[in-house]
Amino acid sequence: MPFLPCWGLPGSGKTTCLRLISGFERPTSGEIRIFDKVFNEVPPNRRPVNTVFQDYALFPHLDVRDNVAYGPMVRGIGRQQRHAEADRMLELVKLGGLGRRSPAQLSGGQRQRVALARALINKPRVLLLDEPLGALDLKLREQMQEELKSLQETVGITFVFVTHDQGEALSMSDYIAVINNGRVVQYGSPQQVYDLPRTRFVAGFVGSSNLVPPELSEQVGAASRWHSLRPETISLVAAERAQISGRLHSVRYLGSMQRVQVRVGVHSIDAVLPASIQLPEHGSRIHLGWPGNALNPLEDDA
Amino acid sequence: MRFDDRPSATLRVAVIGGLLFLHLPILLIFLYAFTTEDKSYEFPPPGLTLRWFAVTWNRPDVWEALELSLKVAAVSSLIALVLGTLCAAAVSRSRFFGRESISLLVILPIALPGIITGISLRSAFNLFDIPFSTLTIILGHATFCVVVVYNNAIARFRRLSGSIIEASMDLGADGFQTFRYVIVPNIATALLAGGMLAFALSFDEVIVTTFTAGQQQTLPIWMLEELVRPRQRPVTNVVAMVVVAVTFMPILGAYYLTAEKVARR
Numbered sequence: 001m002p003f004l005p006c007w008g009l010p011g012s013g014k015t016t017c018l019r020l021i022s023g024f025e026r027p028t029s030g031e032i033r034i035f036d037k038v039f040n041e042v043p044p045n046r047r048p049v050n051t052v053f054q055d056y057a058l059f060p061h062l063d064v065r066d067n068v069a070y071g072p073m074v075r076g077i078g079r080q081q082r083h084a085e086a087d088r089m090l091e092l093v094k095l096g097g098l099g100r101r102s103p104a105q106l107s108g109g110q111r112q113r114v115a116l117a118r119a120l121i122n123k124p125r126v127l128l129l130d131e132p133l134g135a136l137d138l139k140l141r142e143q144m145q146e147e148l149k150s151l152q153e154t155v156g157i158t159f160v161f162v163t164h165d166q167g168e169a170l171s172m173s174d175y176i177a178v179i180n181n182g183r184v185v186q187y188g189s190p191q192q193v194y195d196l197p198r199t200r201f202v203a204g205f206v207g208s209s210n211l212v213p214p215e216l217s218e219q220v221g222a223a224s225r226w227h228s229l230r231p232e233t234i235s236l237v238a239a240e241r242a243q244i245s246g247r248l249h250s251v252r253y254l255g256s257m258q259r260v261q262v263r264v265g266v267h268s269i270d271a272v273l274p275a276s277i278q279l280p281e282h283g284s285r286i287h288l289g290w291p292g293n294a295l296n297p298l299e300d301d302a
Numbered sequence: 303m304r305f306d307d308r309p310s311a312t313l314r315v316a317v318i319g320g321l322l323f324l325h326l327p328i329l330l331i332f333l334y335a336f337t338t339e340d341k342s343y344e345f346p347p348p349g350l351t352l353r354w355f356a357v358t359w360n361r362p363d364v365w366e367a368l369e370l371s372l373k374v375a376a377v378s379s380l381i382a383l384v385l386g387t388l389c390a391a392a393v394s395r396s397r398f399f400g401r402e403s404i405s406l407l408v409i410l411p412i413a414l415p416g417i418i419t420g421i422s423l424r425s426a427f428n429l430f431d432i433p434f435s436t437l438t439i440i441l442g443h444a445t446f447c448v449v450v451v452y453n454n455a456i457a458r459f460r461r462l463s464g465s466i467i468e469a470s471m472d473l474g475a476d477g478f479q480t481f482r483y484v485i486v487p488n489i490a491t492a493l494l495a496g497g498m499l500a501f502a503l504s505f506d507e508v509i510v511t512t513f514t515a516g517q518q519q520t521l522p523i524w525m526l527e528e529l530v531r532p533r534q535r536p537v538t539n540v541v542a543m544v545v546v547a548v549t550f551m552p553i554l555g556a557y558y559l560t561a562e563k564v565a566r567r
Contacts, residue, residue: 022472044471051472057465061487074475074483122474 013182014162015054018128021160022051034126050119051128056111058103064114065090065099071122089117092151109140116148120155129161133168145172166206170194178202195230199299203228208270212295216267220244226298231259233294234271242287244269251279262286328546335539343535354536364541367524370436374520375504378443379451382500383493385444386451391485394459395467405456412449419445420513427514434516442514443507447500454496454560458489495559498552506549521545 019025020032023044032039039047050071058067065086066073072082083099090096093113103111112132119127129148133141149172152159163169169176170190177187178201186198197203203211210229218224220243239245246264253275260271260279271288273279280286309317330345335354337347358364386408392398393405411419423442432438462485470480508522515523521541528538 024468024471044468045474045476049472051469053465053469055463055465057463057469059466059469059484061484070470070475070483071473074470074473074479118469118473 013179014164015130016182017179018051018130018160018162021047021126022049022128023047048125049128050122050124050126051130052112052115052119052132054130054132054134056115056132058111058114058118060103062103063099064095064101064103064106067103067114068099068117068121070118085121086117089121090114092120092154093117094147108136109144112136112144113147116151120151120157124157126158126160129159131162131164133163133165141168148172170206178205196296197228197298200226200228203296203298210269211298212269213267216244216264217295219264220295222295223297226300228296228298229269229290229294231270231272232257233290234269234273234288235290236271236273236277237287237289239287241289243289245285245287248280248282248284248286250282262288331539331542335536335543337536340533340535354534354540357534358537358540361537363519363524364537367519367521368541368544370439370518371505371521374436374439374443375501378440378447378504379497379500381440381444382447382451383497386448386496387455387489387493389448390452390455390459394456395464408452409449411445416446416507416509417513420510423510424513434514436518438514438516439511439518439520442510443504446507446510447504450500450503451493451496454492454499455489458492462488491559495556498556498559502549502552506545 016025020027021034023032023039023042027040034048059070062070065083068086068089069082072085077085087096087099090099093116095110095113095117098106098110103114106114115132132148133144136144145168148159148161161169161172170193173190175188176190176193177184178193179185180201186193186202193202194206197206197209200211203209208231210231212220212227212229214224214226217227237243244264246262246269249261249263249268251261252259254272256275257272258275258277258279260273262269262271269288333347334343336350336352337344338349338351339347340354389404389408393401393408420442423438423445427434427438466484466488467480470484471477475483506522507520508526511520511523519527522545525538525541525545528541529535
């Protein structure tokens with residue numbers, strides 16, 4: 001049961017992507033397939049898909065329980081049964097006992113969980129989440145990330161999760177689609193995306209990769225094109241085994257690691273080294289090496 | 303140091319004077335409903351009596367006028383509720399060519415002097431050979447009733463978050479269910495307030511009615527005619543009290559409906 005984050009800069013087309021799946025936008029061309037069935041002509045209310053909206057979109061005139069029971073209600077399920085179901089869902093998202101509150105009386109995190117319960121009660125095959133954690137503060141966000149992930153494992157449905165936070169995307173997902181200018185630039189497991197970014201955009205976006213320009217690539221004996229190089233694959237080596245040498249420019253202490261910036265001509269390369277390694281004086285010449293496959297060739301961005 | 307925020311004595315006197323000036327004449331109207339003198343309005347009244355209430359009760363022309371007024375107010379508010387709500391929904395929920403102009407055109411009748419609305423409606427009805435009847439009065443009243451409902455509804459629609467409508471669709475509701483379970487509950491008080499104001503406006507309308515009525519008389523028109531002849535004058539005053547009551551209640555109701563909403567926020 002995959003957890004698929006779509007992930008891109010604001011305005012890159014992530015939300016549009018969700019609205020295409022949920023049916024609020026129509027594709028100008030191509031097909032929307034959900035589990036191999038084409039859904040282009042099916043309106044939102046008849047798709048096996050539910051959405052957790054960015055602003056949660058709870059109904060202000062209904063209490064929490066009736067919000068959650070809304071889906072069963074429009075399907076014609078009796079009051080008693082749908083309220084029982086709603087209470088069960090509220091237990092699942094750890095809001096048991098808050099059913100009689102009005103949405104206005106809840107905190108941001110609680111509202112989000114109500115929105116989640118309201119979507120999940122319909123047993124969708126796909127759950128869409130539109131930056132659902134964007135409005136929460138950092139601590140609450142981390143807590144909700146964990147809860148979402150474990151919930152997703154409990155209920156076993158596909159979550160499509162839109163975010164512009166790379167950490168969130170990497171830590172929560174089974175597959176990632178990186179979106180730029182409305183196109184999926186790369187699709188794969190978090191590890192694939194992290195280790196082998198396909199384009200400069202992906203490499204620049206997935207955290208802290210070194211972007212090696214063509215002229216520097218030539219210097220180290222690789223093809224004359226852009227490459228990405230993860231800082232943690234780089235190590236200090238003896239001068240005769242160095243792939244590249246430069247001047248030590250700055251050191252940032254990160255606890256168990258240290259982040260070292262090395263100037264090579266006009267370019268600079270970052271390396272993350274264990275904190276135990278003794279470094280020479282700033283400005284002195286140091287030599288860097290990496291395993292043969294660490295230099296990852298990049299395609300040009302479309 | 304604090305500013306003294308209590309009003310000065312002069313300000314108090316001015317406020318009380320202003321309020322008296324506004325409302326004393328209305329009280330006078332009420333007073334004359336009890337006078338024993340029926341030819342002219344004499345102050346102070348030579349004597350007080352309740353007999354004009356009985357006289358009014360037994361005048362069939364009063365009942366006819368009251369019935370017509372209630373009918374016209376009810377039907378034109380109903381038309382206004384349907385058209386005003388639909389129009390507000392269209393203008394606030396979708397983008398289309400001429401949207402701003404439609405908004406302006408809908409509001410225009412309340413800005414136009416009633417006499418212009420009246421004259422233009424009269425000539426239009428003449429032009430199309432529509433006989434003046436209850437129907438034409440209702441149409442005339444609907445022009446300004448729609449505005450009141452529209453204004454109330456559009457304010458509420460603008461506050462309504464668009465995503466709760468999408469949320470409803472997303473959760474499996476069709477268009478009708480969304481309207482019934484999400485849109486109506488969220489705009490109901492605004493519609494009720496708009497409808498009540500429209501009713502009150504229609505109930506005491508004179509100018510447009512003068513131009514769009516045939517032989518029939520609404521209550522305000524009946525009063526106008528009645529003032530001219532010096533016979534059983536206090537009957538008019540009794541009717542005036544009824545008109546004040548009937549128009550004041552819905553306005554008060556509308557006020558509380560909208561005020562309650564503000565307090566809850």
